[in-house]
Amino acid sequence: MNIKKKKWQEKQSKTNKKDLWNILLFTFLLTTIITFFSIAEAETSSDVIILNYDSFIDWDGYYNVLGEVQNIGQNPIESIEITTTFYDENGSVVGTDTKRTCLDVLLPERKTPFLTILKDKDISEKITTYGVQIISYQYCDWKPIGLKIISNYTSTDEHGWLHIVGEVQNIGYSATSSIRMVATFYNENNTVVEVDWIDLPEETPFTDWLEPAEKTTFELLAFQRPWLITKYVLAAESWNYAIIPESPDMDITSPTIAVLSPKNKTYAVSDVPLSFTVSESTSWMGYSFDGQANNTIAGNTTILDLPDGMHTVIVYANDTAGNMGASNTVYFTVDTTPPNITDISQTPLENNVLPEDEVKVNATVTDELSGVKQVTLNYTSGDGTWVTVNMTKLEGNVWNATISAFPYGTDVTYKIIAEDNMDNTITTEELGYQYQYTVVPEFPTWTSMLLILIMLTVAIVIYKRRLPKH
Ligand SMILES: [Ca+2]
Numbered sequence: 001m002n003i004k005k006k007k008w009q010e011k012q013s014k015t016n017k018k019d020l021w022n023i024l025l026f027t028f029l030l031t032t033i034i035t036f037f038s039i040a041e042a043e044t045s046s047d048v049i050i051l052n053y054d055s056f057i058d059w060d061g062y063y064n065v066l067g068e069v070q071n072i073g074q075n076p077i078e079s080i081e082i083t084t085t086f087y088d089e090n091g092s093v094v095g096t097d098t099k100r101t102c103l104d105v106l107l108p109e110r111k112t113p114f115l116t117i118l119k120d121k122d123i124s125e126k127i128t129t130y131g132v133q134i135i136s137y138q139y140c141d142w143k144p145i146g147l148k149i150i151s152n153y154t155s156t157d158e159h160g161w162l163h164i165v166g167e168v169q170n171i172g173y174s175a176t177s178s179i180r181m182v183a184t185f186y187n188e189n190n191t192v193v194e195v196d197w198i199d200l201p202e203e204t205p206f207t208d209w210l211e212p213a214e215k216t217t218f219e220l221l222a223f224q225r226p227w228l229i230t231k232y233v234l235a236a237e238s239w240n241y242a243i244i245p246e247s248p249d250m251d252i253t254s255p256t257i258a259v260l261s262p263k264n265k266t267y268a269v270s271d272v273p274l275s276f277t278v279s280e281s282t283s284w285m286g287y288s289f290d291g292q293a294n295n296t297i298a299g300n301t302t303i304l305d306l307p308d309g310m311h312t313v314i315v316y317a318n319d320t321a322g323n324m325g326a327s328n329t330v331y332f333t334v335d336t337t338p339p340n341i342t343d344i345s346q347t348p349l350e351n352n353v354l355p356e357d358e359v360k361v362n363a364t365v366t367d368e369l370s371g372v373k374q375v376t377l378n379y380t381s382g383d384g385t386w387v388t389v390n391m392t393k394l395e396g397n398v399w400n401a402t403i404s405a406f407p408y409g410t411d412v413t414y415k416i417i418a419e420d421n422m423d424n425t426i427t428t429e430e431l432g433y434q435y436q437y438t439v440v441p442e443f444p445t446w447t448s449m450l451l452i453l454i455m456l457t458v459a460i461v462i463y464k465r466r467l468p469k470h
């Protein structure tokens with residue numbers, strides 16, 4: 001490779017020496033002609049236009065004006081010069097800067113950024129306005145496409161600076177050199193907010209030349225206002241190869257995901273819809289349920305067979321550039337279980353309810369997830385109608401209601417119905433319990449019998465005493 005290269009260089013060198021004077025003369029004439037035409041063209045046509053521009057004072061205190069231009073004509077263009085004129089509040093010119101655009105050759109429809117800087121801190125503060133002008137450009141020959149960016153990675157360092165590291169490959173048939181890599185950084189309004197470029201190859205093993213199929217790495221940096229950047233575009237050119245088509249927009253912002261369902265509430269069903277919006281096109285979507293591994297989904301879905309309890313869900317999505325976004329964590333509860341009814345008791349006890357007695361019924365009702373909404377006591381005296389009484393909370397989880405008094409011999413049946421805040425309902429009947437009692441007489445039977453027995457005994461004794469004595 002080295003021998004080949006040296007020979008090529010020697011050949012070039014000889015050629016140059018031999019034709020030096022001719023070339024110098026020719027160049028002078030050509031430059032004169034081209035300059036004349038350029039100025040004329042620049043004034044009379046608009047094959048190059050300024051698409052957008054912006055300004056800021058950089059970390060050194062210098063006033064930067066940057067933007068991008070586009071070739072909107074039919075022919076390749078090179079050597080585009082931009083002049084920025086800086087004015088103070090009186091409208092007086094306080095400085096100018098003229099620069100070539102970052103890429104030299106611009107094929108039709110292609111864009112290139114530019115950067116002009118007024119390197120005087122003291123003047124920066126006085127600038128109130130500025131004007132940007134394309135002052136010259138030239139038409140040139142077409143150049144073949146011979147460079148390709150084969151990888152690029154974006155990372156943000158601890159300062160918040162944005163680094164792009166990648167590789168560029170010579171995909172042409174000839175060796176190439178003087179490769180310029182350009183990164184144009186944009187804000188969300190597609191305005192250029194920073195630009196960086198590097199000339200390659202910078203170092204060994206490619207001291208000068210990049211042979212066909214060889215590649216070299218590049219690193220580009222945005223550090224002036226990285227917080228404004230939402231995407232970037234890479235472009236390249238070398239002395240013999242034209243710029244490759246700009247890379248697709250290198251999006252560096254993560255998608256924004258808003259979960260519409262589930263909401264932060266309690267559901268009475270075990271199948272809960274998962275619906276959400278994503279701010280941009282995606283290459284992948286998924287969700288994590290209760291912190292578990294991601295489930296890939298194609299879009300809105302339903303999370304099935306959820307167990308009762310508290311759950312979390314986070315939706316993730318990758319945009320087409322691979323930036324992953326995450327929704328907020330959504331907390332929700334599933335409650336498909338009715339309350340528990342325990343410790344049912346009545347006063348008086350079921351074998352001791354007298355005709356004058358109201359019966360107080362107590363029950364402990366709990367519901368872990370959504371809470372108890374209401375508890376009712378339903379009772380019947382066997383006439384086919386049920387009386388419903390709302391139970392009231394006594395203390396803790398104890399609920400209470402009263403059954404009115406009934407005449408002697410009435411059979412009273414009652415049940416308790418409990419409902420949680422998700423309308424899950426349970427009755428004591430469903431739990432397999434039967435509650436009933438019969439109203440007993442004022443004096444229980446055995447007392448009467450005893451009384452009769454005593455009276456009989458007394459009567460017999462009296463009767464015996466009255467019998468005639470022998
Ligand atoms: Ca994005």
Ligand SMILES: [Ca+2]
Pocket residue numbers: 335336337338339367368369370371420422424
């Ligand atoms: Ca419940």
